[in-house]
Amino acid sequence: MSRLLEQYNNEIKQDLKSKLGLKNIFEVPKIQKIILNMGIGEGKDDSKLIDKALEDLTLISGQKAVKTKSKKAISGFKIREGMPLGVKVTLRNKIMYEFLDRLVNIAIPRIRDFRGLNSTSFDGNGNFSMGIKEHVIFPEINFDKVIKTSGMDITICTSAKNNNEAIELLKSFNMPFKNKQIN
Secondary structure (H helix, E strand, O other): OOHHHHHHHHHHHHHHHHHHOOOOHHHOOOEEEEEEEEEOHHHHOOHHHHHHHHHHHHHHHOOOOEEEEOOOOEHHHOEOOOOEEEEEEEEOHHHHHHHHHHHHHHHHHHOOOOOOEOOOOEOOOOOEEEEEOOHHHOOOOOHHHOOOOOOEEEEEEEOOOOHHHHHHHHHHOOOOEOOOOOO
């Protein structure tokens, strides 16, 4: 069992139950999945960029990533239907907690000029999305072998009913939020 999952089961569940005023332990919000996405716009011209991004995302997540393909043709951008344009991976269970542990404790502190995560990045249903400008902040990536640094989207889906429950859940996992205001 990963360290973060063990901490959630032993400490965080009880703390959240009392903090949120819930009656049943099964009402306590939990993380359901984490989705990582890298859009490679230049991949339409050079397929090596897509393959390298696929390799990097597989290293970062610890799980095989898949290529995302365009759904329809857009002539203005010279994109045809079915053309690979990015990579994605969905993490669940043990791998998800291991990734979250690496993200919070190793990767986020390595972001240049980091001032905290924006607490208004919730969607109203308890899901949190964040963007990273450079994927080289993860220690699994060898900086010398990187062809082109690219951004990454990270979405954390929770079972929380609202943003307040979700922010309490993520704060208990030591996510560094900068402002206290929640919409």
